[in-house]
Amino acid sequence: MASKLVTIPSNSMIPERDIDKSPILECINLGIQFGGLKAVDDFNLTIGRTEIAGLIGPNGAGKTTVFNLLTKVYQPTKGTILLDGKDTHGMNTMQVNKAGIARTFQNIRLFNAMSVEDNVKTGMENQMSYGMWSGIFRTPKYWKQEKIAHERAMELLSIFHMEDMAQMKAGSLPYGAQRRLEIVRALATNPSLLLLDEPAAGMNPSETAELMENIRKIRDTFQIAVLLIEHDMNLVMNICEGLCVLNFGRVIAKGTPEDVQANPAVIEAYLGKQKEA
Numbered sequence: 001m002a003s004k005l006v007t008i009p010s011n012s013m014i015p016e017r018d019i020d021k022s023p024i025l026e027c028i029n030l031g032i033q034f035g036g037l038k039a040v041d042d043f044n045l046t047i048g049r050t051e052i053a054g055l056i057g058p059n060g061a062g063k064t065t066v067f068n069l070l071t072k073v074y075q076p077t078k079g080t081i082l083l084d085g086k087d088t089h090g091m092n093t094m095q096v097n098k099a100g101i102a103r104t105f106q107n108i109r110l111f112n113a114m115s116v117e118d119n120v121k122t123g124m125e126n127q128m129s130y131g132m133w134s135g136i137f138r139t140p141k142y143w144k145q146e147k148i149a150h151e152r153a154m155e156l157l158s159i160f161h162m163e164d165m166a167q168m169k170a171g172s173l174p175y176g177a178q179r180r181l182e183i184v185r186a187l188a189t190n191p192s193l194l195l196l197d198e199p200a201a202g203m204n205p206s207e208t209a210e211l212m213e214n215i216r217k218i219r220d221t222f223q224i225a226v227l228l229i230e231h232d233m234n235l236v237m238n239i240c241e242g243l244c245v246l247n248f249g250r251v252i253a254k255g256t257p258e259d260v261q262a263n264p265a266v267i268e269a270y271l272g273k274q275k276e277a
């Protein structure tokens, strides 16, 4: 047990139950520079296999840039990202998704003209093994995989009680349901780490409360890790087991929500500003 503990960085936020397992994500001295701007610098973060972690900080702190680095929208200028112990260097967005990272976006990005079910199925494309010809000629292999995809899509939609919406156009859903659909689509890729970029943005308090329950349910059901960016402090403090606070691209605090809330640097950089608002 002691030797396993040595591999976990002392300042990590990993919860007790994950401490004897290898972390799902390790960012080591990660950084990216845009011209003269170090948008993210010396970013170190370790996430446990079933941890719900939060990435917070003021506007422009570098949170979404971290997500873009993890998902290879941007290649880091320096540092290393280990996903389940494997270096993701050189991977592209599709490859890193196949390796286990899925995300949602700050601004909803659904295929509005497609049905809810088909939106979910787009998340499964990585796992489909029938070729173009099977698709065109609708071979038995195609229908078999379609049946499996349909059942899986309905099962995932049921997490959010959205089965009845399966045939509706995604663009016609109410706002909160569109946000939930984005999460379902991300889950359809079978991730081991789910990145949620401001999942509660634009939601009313009861939708936010339901979202919190659903994030916990996702973690418990699929035994995966969740890293979320969120400005809703109530949600963050309630649901996250560990928090990492960014300011001007650098980590200024890490720890439990209680530790972070009491940290003077955080109060000044972020929470203080919120209180004044």
Ligand SMILES: Nc1ncnc2c1ncn2[C@@H]1O[C@H](COP(=O)(O)OP(=O)(O)OP(=O)(O)O)[C@@H](O)[C@H]1O
Residues within 6 Å of the ligand: 034, 037, 039, 057, 058, 059, 060, 061, 062, 063, 064, 065, 066
């Ligand atoms: N492609 C890019 N080119 C140049 N600068 C960029 C690029 N992407 C991000 N930045 C800059 O990097 C910094 C961090 O931006 P980022 O969007 O990651 O912040 P954030 O913490 O997610 O902010 P918010 O909470 O407002 O979404 C900002 O100064 C932003 O202007």
